Amino acid sequence: MSSISDCPAEVACVLTVSESAASALLYEASVLTAGLQMTPSALQAGSISWQHARIVADETMDLGTAWDSRDCFSDNVYLPSCHGF
Secondary structure, three states: OOOHHHOHHHHHHHHOOOHHHHHHHHHHHHHHHHHOOHHHHHHHHOOOOHHHHHHHHHHHHHHOOOHHHHHHHHHHHHOHHHHOO
16 A cells, blocks of 8 residues: 555646655655644644645754654744743
């Protein structure tokens, strides 16, 4: 069974974008859903735009697989009052 990220050509066809654009969108979606719990929720609620979500994903890519660090970062982005800012 393949995942959606294994099908950039199909996604490109549905979205009418290039295959490389579809691959980039699939990668960003996987980054957002794999380690940034609050970002997809904020995006779904309309609190942030897709561009904001992309920036959060970009800024956390260097944190690699340190999921605790990524979640801590996203907590600080969305809940600054909880951290004394």
